[in-house]
Amino acid sequence: xxxxxxxxxxxxxxxxxxxxxAYRAKQIxxxxxxxxxxxxxxxxxxxxxxxxxxxxxxxxxxVLADCLEDSDGTMKLQLELTGGVKIETVLLSDxxxxxxACLSTQAGCPAGCVFCKTGALGFRRNLSAAEIxxxxxxxxxxxxxxSNLVIMGMGEPLxxxxxxxxxxxxxxxxxxxxxxxxxxxSGVAEGIRDxxxxxxxxxxxxxLTAALTEKRKALMPITKTNPLPLLREALLYYQEKRRQRIxxxxxxxxxxxxxxxxxxxxxxxxxxxxxxxxxxxxxxxEGLKFQGRPLREPGxxxxxxxxxxxxxxxxSITRRYRKGLGICGACGQLGAV
Ligand code: SF4
Numbered sequence: 548x549x550x551x552x553x554x555x556x557x558x559x560x561x562x563x564x565x566x567x568x569a570y571r572a573k574q575i576x577x578x579x580x581x582x583x584x585x586x587x588x589x590x591x592x593x594x595x596x597x598x599x600x601x602x603x604x605x606x607x608x609x610v611l612a613d614c615l616e617d618s619d620g621t622m623k624l625q626l627e628l629t630g631g632v633k634i635e636t637v638l639l640s641d642x643x644x645x646x647x648a649c650l651s652t653q654a655g656c657p658a659g660c661v662f663c664k665t666g667a668l669g670f671r672r673n674l675s676a677a678e679i680x681x682x683x684x685x686x687x688x689x690x691x692x693x694s695n696l697v698i699m700g701m702g703e704p705l706x707x708x709x710x711x712x713x714x715x716x717x718x719x720x721x722x723x724x725x726x727x728x729x730x731x732x733s734g735v736a737e738g739i740r741d742x743x744x745x746x747x748x749x750x751x752x753x754x755l756t757a758a759l760t761e762k763r764k765a766l767m768p769i770t771k772t773n774p775l776p777l778l779r780e781a782l783l784y785y786q787e788k789r790r791q792r793i794x795x796x797x798x799x800x801x802x803x804x805x806x807x808x809x810x811x812x813x814x815x816x817x818x819x820x821x822x823x824x825x826x827x828x829x830x831x832x833e834g835l836k837f838q839g840r841p842l843r844e845p846g847x848x849x850x851x852x853x854x855x856x857x858x859x860x861x862x863s864i865t866r867r868y869r870k871g872l873g874i875c876g877a878c879g880q881l882g883a884v
Contacts, residue, residue, distance in 0.1 A: 548601060549602065549604055549605045549837075550605070550805045551604070551605045551607065551608035551677045552575070552579055552604050552605065552606055552677075553579055553606060553607045553608070553677045553680050553681050553684060554675060554676040554677025554678075554679070554680050554681075554713065554714065554717065555575040555576075555677075556576070556716060556717055556720050557569075557572050557573050557576045557720065558572075558600075558789075560572040560575055560576055563790045564735060565821060567596075569704075571592070571728070572583060574589070574592065575592070575600075576720075577590065578613060578718075579606055579662055579684075580648075580684070580721055581634060582684060582687055582688055582789050583606065584606055584607060585601065585606055586598075586600040586601045586604075586762045587600040587601070590659060592705070593857070595877050597768060599631050604816060607626050607632075607677075607681050607684065608628065608629050608675075608677055608678065608681065609629075609678060609682075609685070610626065610627045611627075611884075612625040612626060612633060613625035613883075615672065615829065615851065615874040615876065616874070616875045617870070617871050617872070617873040617876060618873060619870050619871070619873070620639075620640040620870075621637060621638065621640070621870045621871035621873075621876050621877075622637065622686070622689060622690070622876075623635055623636070623637050623638075623871060623874045623875070623876035623881075624636050624637075624638075624682070624685050624686060624689075625883045626678075626682065626685060627682065627727070628654065628678055628751060630672075630675070632654045632671050632672065633654070634651045634673050634674065634678075634682075634700075634881075635651065635701060635873060635881040635882065635883045636648065636649065636650055636651055636682035636685070636686060636700055636709050637649040637690065637699065637700065637876045637881070638686045638690055638693070639870050639871065640690065640758070640802065643883075644694060645694050646690055646692070646693050646694050646695070647685050647693070647694065647696070647697055648682065648693045648695070648696050648697070649694040649698075649699050649700045650682045650683065650696060650697070650698055650699075650700050650701040650714075651674065651679075651682065651700030651701035651702055651703040651881065652673070652674055652679060652698060652700070652703070652706075652707045652710070652711055653670065653671075653672070653673055653701055653702025653703065653706065653707055654669040654670075654671035654672050654701065654702070655669050655670045655671040655672075655673065655701065655702070656668070656669075656670060656701060656702045656703055657669075657670035657703065657706065657708075657791065658703045658706075658733045658768070658769045659765070659768050659769075659837070660754075660756075660769075660879075661765070661766055661767075661833075661837055661842075662766065662798055662800055662829055662835060662837070662842055663832070664835070664836075664875075664879060664880050664881060665701045665702065665833040665879075665881050665882055666881040667832075667834075667835060667882075668753075669675060672842045673702075673706070673707040673710060674702070674710060675695055675705065675710055675866040676710045676711075676713035676714040676717065678719055679710065679711065679714035680714050680718075682700075683696070683718070683826070688877045689779065691694060694727060695716060695727045695728070695729075696718065696723065696728045696729070697728075697729045697731065698711065698728070698729065698730040698731065698799055699752075699878065700722060700881055701881045701882075703733050703735065703769070704729075704730050704731070705732045705735035705736075705737075705738025705739070705741075705742070706731060709725065711730070711882065712745075715728065715747050715749065716747070719747065725747060725748040725749045725750075726747045726750065727749070728750065729749065729750040729752055729794070730742075730749050730750070730751060730752070730865055731752040731753070731754055731794075731796065732751070732752070732753055732754065733753075733754050733769050734753060734754070734755075734767065734769050734770065734773045734778045735773060735779075736773045736777045736778050736780070736781040737771070738780075739751070739753075739781040739785050740781050740784055740785070740787065740793060740841045743784050743787075743788040743789055743845075745786040745787065745850070748789070750794070751785060751789075751791070751793045751794070752793065752794035752795075752796055753778070753782065753793065753794070753795055753796065754767075754796045754798065755795045755796060755797055755813065755816065756796070756797050756798045756800075756804060756812075757797075757809060757812070758775060758809070758812035758813045758816040758845070759808060759809060759812045760774070760775055762803075762804060762809070763775065764832075764836065765837070766803075766804070775816065779816060779820070782820055782822075783819065783820065784869070786820065791821075792821045792822065792823060793821070793822050794821075794822065794823055794824075794825050794865075795816070795817055795820075795823070795824045795825070796824075796825045796827055797813065797824060797825070797826055798827045798828075798844075798878070798879065799826055799827065799849070799850055800829045800830050800837065800842055800845065801842070801843035801844055801845040801846065801849060802845075802849075803842075805845055805849050805850070805852070805853040807856060809853075810856035810857050811860070813857065813862070814857065814861070814862055817862055820832040822862075822863075823862075823863045823864070823865055824857055824862050824863065824864050824865070825864075825865045825866045826850065826853070826854055826857075826865070826867065827878055828844060828850055828867075828869065829842060829843075829844055829845065829879065830844075830872060830877040830878055830879050830880050831843075831844055831872075831880075832875075832879060832880055832882075850866075869881060
């Protein structure tokens with residue numbers, strides 16, 4: 548099987564391409580990260596070398612399977628990975644300079660949040676660093692320079708932390724500032740502590756959604772192994788070490804987690820943390836249920852009322868714009884495997 552080069556940093560490329568000189572590794576890195584898909588096009592390499600590389604290596608291991616574009620400018624790509632498993636990755640655009648890639652770290656997801664299509668698929672496998680980086684490269688093929696990254700696509704990123712770290716190291720090598728990278732977790736306490744200790748620096752978001760223990764256990768089963776107090780301690784530890792504001796995300800589910808008791812629990816979870824709360828009205832996915840009843844989107848008045856309750860309790864709120872609904876590319880709607 549040919550080795551895939553897309554996930555390697557220049558120093559790693561140099562090692563694998565030995566005895567080629569270091570400058571060749573740098574040239575090849577620049578071609579790959581610039582978007583070149585095969586060795587033939589690497590015009591500053593001698594022809595025999597291009598051929599030799601093509602016999603031993605692959606630039607990318609994933610193949611584009613489908614591409615959908617929404618009228619709001621959101622783009623969703625479906626990629627087929629080695630072994631035939633499929634994943635999805637999304638590009639969000641604000642119509643100006645800001646282009647954000649939403650990358651996946653797993654095919655399917657073991658966390659099983661009941662409001663998420665990926666969770667309903669179950670878990671297939673972790674992605675390699677190369678497969679994470681390739682999502683970025685395929686999106687870049689379509690839209691040119693990408694300014695921001697959110698690791699919020701399919702999967703729980705902190706269950707695949709080592710490969711994610713490798714991918715992030717490569718993004719750093721490309722000059723993408725850590726301030727422009729957000730990793731969102733459903734709540735892996737050990738992973739948060741690991742990030743606090745070993746980095747890399749990035750923006751951290753916790754998908755909290757419910758801060759009442761029994762409700763969160765039912766909505767996000769990961770709470771059974773990562774109880775809320777443990778999670779909160781991990782966040783405090785993270786802030787002590789990293790001195791950085793975190794985001795608490797709350798997916799708003801119509802009639803389920805938007806009451807006064809929910810707001811009170813959320814406020815009490817946030818107390819003592821330097822946090823902003825990001826409210827995300829649930830994006831519909833057919834067939835998903837909670838306690839036997841189909842989930843529903845929250846109404847605009849319900850969202851506003853919940854935001855008001857939180858603000859009255861002193862919390863800073865941001866609201867997420869809904870994008871990609873027309874192509875099932877919005878938060879919680881990714882689902883190819
Ligand atoms: S919300 Fe995230 S962590 Fe939860 S099931 Fe979906 S992909 Fe997994």
